[in-house]
């Protein structure tokens with residue numbers, strides 16, 4: 001390809017597509033995407049997108065709920081920007097053709113999820129992300145955004161503190177190549193595949209965060225990995241665990257032990273609607289106490305016709321596996337779900353490297369702090385990708401000699417991903433302890449030393465997984481307290497001294 005574009009976007013989920021469809025109105029945009037263009041976390045989002053529409057709701061309530069979940073680490077300016085821009089942008093998606101579910105009055109039917117004080121979850125039944133992805137891909141086509149599939153971004157080209165583009169592997173032609181751009185936009189999604197059990201699809205190997213880290217960008221709050229409490233036990237589809245949306249608890253679902261005893265009231269006054277971290281820890285505690293490999297999620301007491309209409313995907317999928325959710329409980333376990341940390345950005349999505357933006361799940365805007373409130377991630381991606389597309393108008397042309405870019409050599413590296421995933425599951429999961437974290441650090445550091453310096457083609461994802469794992473473990477070791485999603489057994493309390501972001505930057509830079 002070896003070409004130059006105005007804006008080079010990596011990733012075709014909600015973040016990359018939102019930026020691209022808006023920036024394409026005034027500039028040339030190219031999206032590189034690793035596999036099929038709809039292959040993204042976005043495509044699997046079920047519950048919905050949080051935004052203030054209800055009469056009794058307000059921006060203050062939404063901001064307060066978000067900050068409360070963030071346990072002292074949410075950046076309040078970013079939170080305010082997110083909640084205030086939400087309704088306009090969600091309405092815009094609807095106007096572009098997103099088939100959000102409406103109530104009898106023709107308004108958005110608003111769902112309720114854990115940690116939200118009001119009903120504010122706009123949704124398209126239980127396939128909201130699929131619907132958003134569909135509409136944004138259509139919009140991208142309408143606006144002539146070029147989307148190049150099967151192109152794997154490998155490493156950023158950074159010269160004198162400026163990002164000039166990146167190296168990528170063209171899987172169609174089996175060739176290493178590069179592209180230059182006035183601005184490079186990372187929208188590569190999450191890191192769930194660093195763990196053995198995850199709700200994330202195989203694309204979620206943290207590539208953008210790993211690339212930015214290797215290039216010297218600041219990366220923040222990687223210890224805050226959200227484990228979704230309710231993924232279906234022991235069943236994987238295409239390399240990911242199937243999620244039972246939080247909205248199921250919002251509609252009355254009750255967590256029970258294997259013998260049928262409900263337990264959430266013991267752990268939190270909000271019971272089954274407590275924030276995810278509390279629910280995930282409660283599930284693990286109950287599983288340990290009852291020596292069971294799963295707990296149960298029971299929604300069978302709710303009207304069967306309503307359940308089939310409200311949760312068609314969940315109903316059909318569970319039925320295929322022999323569980324009729326209208327009659328019996330679903331066996332569930334926690335699984336790695338969402339990365340609250342990422343490439344540190346300001347409220348315009350600019351990273352600490354010039355000409356490099358980061359959007360969506362791979363970024364850390366500071367909105368989520370130590371814990372993400374359900375359905376805030378699609379909103380965050382929508383709002384800050386839109387702002388980035390406005391900021392990018394100011395970007396000036398790069399001046400660069402193309403010859404300087406192909407000096408890098410291609411190399412290969414080992415594939416330790418299974419070993420790393422096992423270590424992460426065992427020592428860096430829902431409940432951590434210092435010894436385990438140190439053990440994980442030693443083993444994963446060992447794996448990291450086995451990769452040569454160069455643009456890795458084969459097993460590029462394995463190196464990214466190793467880099468992400470080490471970032472999570474290092475950040476966890478740096479935070480000797482328990483806060484939000486990060487829980488260390490020896491330090492169960494929150495400490496004043498740690499009321500700040502954990503920021504890591506590669507030593508050499």
Ligand SMILES: Cc1cc2nc3c(=O)[nH]c(=O)nc-3n(C[C@H](O)[C@H](O)[C@H](O)COP(=O)(O)OP(=O)(O)OC[C@H]3O[C@@H](n4cnc5c(N)ncnc54)[C@H](O)[C@@H]3O)c2cc1C
Pocket residue numbers: 010011012013014015016032033034035037038039040041042043044045046047048049050128129151152153154187188189190199200201203204207208243337338359360361362374375376377378379381
């Ligand atoms: C099962 C599930 C349910 C969820 N439900 C909700 C919900 O109800 N509400 C909510 O707010 N959030 C939900 N989330 C979280 C939310 O879906 C994600 O945070 C959000 O979609 C992330 O969007 P994104 O655009 O940042 O990344 P993604 O949608 O993951 O897109 C990343 C893109 O980057 C590409 N990519 C990655 N690496 C490379 C590379 N090296 N080269 C080229 N391309 C690359 C991928 O192929 C993909 O196109 C859910 C997540 C999951 C997994």
